[in-house]
Amino acid sequence: MTTQTPPIPPPVVPPPTVPTTRRRRGIEAARARQAMWLLLPTLIAIALVAGYPLYRTIFFSFHSADLTAPDQATWAGLDNFYFRTEDGAIGFLADPQWWQAVKNTLLFTVVSVFLETVLGMIIALVVNSAFRGRSFLRTAMLVPWAIPTVVSAQMWAYMYNDSFGLIGNGLLSRFSEDGRGIALLAEPDKAIWALIAVDVWKTTSFMALLILAGLQSLPGDMYEAADMDGASKWTQFWRLTLPLLRPALLVALVFRSLDALRVFDVMYVMLGPNTAAATSMTGYARLQLIDNSLLGLGSAVAVAIFLIIMVIVVMYVTAFRVRFD
Numbered sequence: 416m417t418t419q420t421p422p423i424p425p426p427v428v429p430p431p432t433v434p435t436t437r438r439r440r441g442i443e444a445a446r447a448r449q450a451m452w453l454l455l456p457t458l459i460a461i462a463l464v465a466g467y468p469l470y471r472t473i474f475f476s477f478h479s480a481d482l483t484a485p486d487q488a489t490w491a492g493l494d495n496f497y498f499r500t501e502d503g504a505i506g507f508l509a510d511p512q513w514w515q516a517v518k519n520t521l522l523f524t525v526v527s528v529f530l531e532t533v534l535g536m537i538i539a540l541v542v543n544s545a546f547r548g549r550s551f552l553r554t555a556m557l558v559p560w561a562i563p564t565v566v567s568a569q570m571w572a573y574m575y576n577d578s579f580g581l582i583g584n585g586l587l588s589r590f591s592e593d594g595r596g597i598a599l600l601a602e603p604d605k606a607i608w609a610l611i612a613v614d615v616w617k618t619t620s621f622m623a624l625l626i627l628a629g630l631q632s633l634p635g636d637m638y639e640a641a642d643m644d645g646a647s648k649w650t651q652f653w654r655l656t657l658p659l660l661r662p663a664l665l666v667a668l669v670f671r672s673l674d675a676l677r678v679f680d681v682m683y684v685m686l687g688p689n690t691a692a693a694t695s696m697t698g699y700a701r702l703q704l705i706d707n708s709l710l711g712l713g714s715a716v717a718v719a720i721f722l723i724i725m726v727i728v729v730m731y732v733t734a735f736r737v738r739f740d
Contacts, residue, residue, distance in 0.1 A: 475714035495715035535622030568684035629663025
């Protein structure tokens with residue numbers, strides 16, 4: 416009697432599977448599309464609120480137009496940017512007053528933002544530590560920033576006055592030869608430093624608030640491990656705190672640099688319209704647009720300010736090497 420062996424079943428072929436990498440990419444693409452749809456209403460609002468005015472500004476920068484009759488604009492090409500006649504310079508790039516305003520604005524921005532960042536870092540590190548009265552100090556440090564700029568500028572203008580001001584007639588009179596007050600706002604070379612002092616006093620707390628938010632997001636166990644390894648506080652600051660604070664510092668520097676490059680109100684209140692025109696780029700733009708009713712020239716100056724700010728922001732992002740994705 417012979418035994419019959421059972422037939423060997425065919426090998427089971429597994430169904431084709433999608434590679435893990437391709438599936439992950441598909442999920443990420445679907446999430447990106449969903450995010451774009453959610454952001455679409457905001458992008459449309461930004462395009463209407465900011466995009467259209469920017470387009471009109473660029474349009475008028477290449478036209479000769481009067482503020483009272485913008486519909487009668489005529490093509491001017493690059494005349495608003497640089498053009499000379501026998502009577503003088505028409506384009507703002509050929510105007511020495513514009514270059515003086517650029518110099519003052521850059522000096523104001525570099526010095527004020529640097530001092531505000533250093534002082535803001537010190538204040539943020541202090542209020543981030545545990546001590547009695549920390550909550551009160553966090554609230555009190557925002558008082559200068561909460562005061563409206565026009566109010567604080569007028570207050571400092573009174574203190575800088577050389578006749579009755581606490582600083583101009585009080586403290587600085589001790590350093591004058593005849594014992595009289597020193598008019599800080601009367602001379603452009605002195606006025607820019609007086610304006611920097613006002614901006615640092617007012618905006619350092621804002622920088623401290625942004626840096627404090629970044630400090631509170633850092634993991635505490637990282638510092639505990641550094642303490643166990645014997646790292647000093649100075650080493651922890653340079654090796655741990657500063658590298659991890661780069662995104663927060665970038666946001667703080669971009670915000671403050673944008674405000675400093677567009678400074679107008681404090682100079683207009685403390686110096687007056689004529690002096691402010693040669694002190695800041697926005698003051699020069701206002702002079703051409705409002706006082707002289709030159710819509711084309713004022714728009715060209717606004718475009719130049721926009722390009723300067725864009726270049727500086729790109730330099731910040733490149734220098735900090737921060738990725739937000």
